[in-house]
Amino acid sequence: MxxxxxxxxxxxxxxxxxxxxxxxxxxxxxxxxxxxxxxxxxxxxxxxxxxxxxxxxxxxxxxxxxxxxxxxxxxxLQSLANYHRNAINIPIISLTGSNGKTTTKELINTVLASTYKVKATIGNLNNHIGVPLTLLSFTKDLDFGIVEMGANHQKEIEFLCGIAQPDYGLITNFGKAHLEGFGSVEGVIKAKSELYDYLKQNEKSVFINSEDAKQIKQIGDYSKTITFGSKVKNDCVINFISANPFVTLKYDNTVINSKLIGNYNYGNIAVAVAIGKYFNVTTINIKKAIESYLPDNNRSEIIKKGSTKIILDAYNANPTSMLAALKNLKQLNAENKYLFLGDMFELGTEAEKEHQEIVNFIESNFESQVYLIGQNFNKTTTKPTTYKFATFEDLKPELKTLQLKDSTVLIKGSRGMALERILDVL
Incomplete structure (x- = not known):
């Protein structure tokens, strides 16, 4: 038919x-x-x-x-989604990247929804099935559709662009994610840049962080680039103020206090601000939108248990996001830091090296109680003061003995580790 x-x-x-x-x-x-x-x-x-x-x-x-x-x-399903996309003919904003895709998508959605009728990818339905389902949920009365795109191998973003045909796009970052499928960081950059390739070939617009050297190199001298960052010459000037623990930034002489932790979330917030500015969302609406957004679903959530503050970032992990979370924890003004870190998946032949590098960073920068969970971390060489557990079940008896008082706790690992279970035991 x-x-x-x-x-x-x-x-x-x-x-x-x-x-x-x-x-x-x-x-x-x-x-x-x-x-x-x-x-x-x-x-x-x-x-x-x-x-x-x-x-x-x-x-x-x-x-x-x-x-x-x-x-x-x-x-x-894919052909129908593309047919529908052309039939309703609404502006589509697409994004991909190694880390922060879903958070960034939600921030953009929140900012634009303050002024326009918008719909975005639900959850992380961002693959060859999720993108078509997202497109088919859009209606012609929308002002914008926001489509998140994920990938774990070459040509996947190219394929998804062919279905969604975005008018605007952005890449959150290039990191050490899905190395098993991409082979290397260079492979990651090549695959994610398929979004840039599509946008450039079709003369569509790109939002880009002018302080991200890798992205600036990839986009090259492209006229339809909208830049953001602290440089005065940017299309949208945004200044990072602090992240202790929540990210605070300044835009249009206005201080915006987010509820997102870690300076690694600055770029995610900044691009949402830049998109809001580009589409004439007022500064007050941008501020209200960013300040109202609360992370959930185990993504950079802060949970308070008595005098203890828990940073729950257990939705996913790769070497880049793990290192960013650790650097953020290091700079926090907090005593009694505890680390519960789970294995990082889909690293292929790089798994042993990447897990050891994380251990080396921890032991050079923290005197905290460090608990490593998973088969990969269990194989690493560590100091006697670092605790290792092959499985979550092995960790549970130890958790029951802990008295966490006046502490700051980081919980991070790949989705398959399901480290949010630690909260139930604690």
Whole structure:
């Protein structure tokens, strides 16, 4: 069936779904396949739960006239998203980067939503399935759509740009993330810069931190670049004031006090400010938006337990973000610092070296109680005063003996480590 005909049926639906457990009435269900599941087998359940149409790629799944048989469900989902993107024709802002994507996306959304009708990627639905789902949730009455793009291999950002066709874009940073797929930091830079390549080829606009030398080098001499940072010649002049612990900055003679910790979050806030300025959001609205934003979902949250302050940053980790969190902790005016650090995943052959480098930094800069959790950290060479645990279960008995009083605690690790469980034990 041609994509324009499928699109007409899509417009009859109230929403879309790829999970029969989350079907809503009159939605369009896409029967995706994975390594351990086949959505075609759940078509009857989808209809029972209220689906109006089911897109399938198995002839045996066609059980009534409301089944749409296609060659490949995933490809159809992606093509439909691109068709819809062109049909509604709203400005799209896309972002990628090694760290801070979701926080930055939420900040941009908060700033623009103070003045415009905006919708953004929900959570981190930022891959070859999430981006199409995001685009299909946009409507033509929006002033802006914000699309987060993630990648763990080359050409993925290029592919996602082909679907979303962004009008504006930014890269949060280049860091040591997904080295297993990218091979090296150079590989990371090349892959993330596919967003710049698309924007430049199509003469679209780029927001860029003028103090990030790697990004300035990648964008080169491109006329449709909107710069931000402390230099007077920037399109948007923003000055970092402090991060002890929350980031404070100055813009347009106005001090903005965020609820985000760590100077590594300055760039994330600054680009949201720059985008707000570019699209004529008033300074007062920018200030209110930034100051109202509260991090959640284990991302740089500060939790107070009596006299103890816990920095919960357990959503994800890579060598760049881990080092940034440690440097931030080091400069905080705090006594009795405790570190609970979990393994960093997807580092491939670099895993041993990167974990050891983190250990070396810790032992050169902290006299704190250091607890390392995971198979990779367990293999590192450490001082006798550094505690190592192969698993979270091994750590639990030790946690129950701790009396954390008047302390500052950092909890950080990759998502698979689920170190937020430490809070339950503490």
């Amino acid at each position: 041609k994509i324009d005909i499928i699109y007409q049926k899509f417009k009859e639906c109230l929403s879309i779904s790829t999970d029969t457990r989350k079907i809503s009435k009159d939605c369009m269900y896409f029967a995706l396949k994975g390594e351990n599941f086949d959505g075609n087998k759940f078509v009857p359940q989808a209809f029972d739960n209220g689906a109006k149409y089911c897109v399938v790629d198995d002839e045996q799944a066609v059980i009534n006239q409301h089944c749409i048989l296609v060659k490949d469900v995933l490809t159809t």
